[in-house]
Amino acid sequence: MILAPFVLTESKVPAGAKHYDAAGTISVTAGLLLVVYYLIQAPVEGWASASTLPFALIGVPLLLAFVAIEKRTKEPLISFSMFRNRNLTGAALTAFLFSASFGSLYYFLTLYTQGVLHYSAIQSGFSFLPLTLSAFVGAKLINKMLTKVGVAGMIATGMWLGRRVPDADGIV
Numbered sequence: 145m146i147l148a149p150f151v152l153t154e155s156k157v158p159a160g161a162k163h164y165d166a167a168g169t170i171s172v173t174a175g176l177l178l179v180v181y182y183l184i185q186a187p188v189e190g191w192a193s194a195s196t197l198p199f200a201l202i203g204v205p206l207l208l209a210f211v212a213i214e215k216r217t218k219e220p221l222i223s224f225s226m227f228r229n230r231n232l233t234g235a236a237l238t239a240f241l242f243s244a245s246f247g248s249l250y251y252f253l254t255l256y257t258q259g260v261l262h263y264s265a266i267q268s269g270f271s272f273l274p275l276t277l278s279a280f281v282g283a284k285l286i287n288k289m290l291t292k293v294g295v296a297g298m299i300a301t302g303m304w305l306g307r308r309v310p311d312a313d314g315i316v
Contacts, residue, residue, distance in 0.1 A: 163219040171210040172221070178203030249275075 182199040189196050214220040227233045250272060257268040290298055 163217075165213070165217050165219060165221050168210055168213045168217060168221045171206050171213060175203045175206030175210060178206065 178199045182196050182203060185199070186193070186196045191197075211224070214222055214224060227236070253272065254268055257263040257271055258265065263271065286298075289301070293301065
């Protein structure tokens with residue numbers, strides 16, 4: 145945070161009339177809120193429950209309306225034409241899958257370390273330090289490694305690093 149003013153440059157937007165996409169903003173926000181609420185409550189109350197299903201039945205059409213609005217508006221929040229680039233689409237999909245899997249890891253590890261192992265919040269946080277530091281190191285090394293061993297080599301390396309190692313008793 146201290147270095148941010150020196151390292152980050154402010155983006156410049158050309159002067160002129162700006163169009164705010166209020167319809168897109170409202171439709172995507174309301175749609176996501178309703179769908180997320182449905183996904184959180186449905187496992188508890190039932191996927192087809194009268195108390196949860198209306199949230200999905202309203203939220204999904206709002207998200208579809210968002211797509212229709214964004215395709216027609218002058219200054220969209222999301223330009224769907226950018227997804228014609230296969231590399232960008234692949235990267236976005238990978239980021240989504242990563243967030244859905246590894247991104248939720250800290251939540252479940254917190255439940256485990258505090259609920260099962262009875263760690264304090266500080267102990268639990270410190271137990272994540274090796275995982276966090278390895279992610280930082282990996283982020284620094286990934287480009288160099290990709291150029292040396294390629295994508296297939298990186299996948300093989302990741303699989304090798306993630307293998308289960310037997311403990312002292314030989315149990316995997």
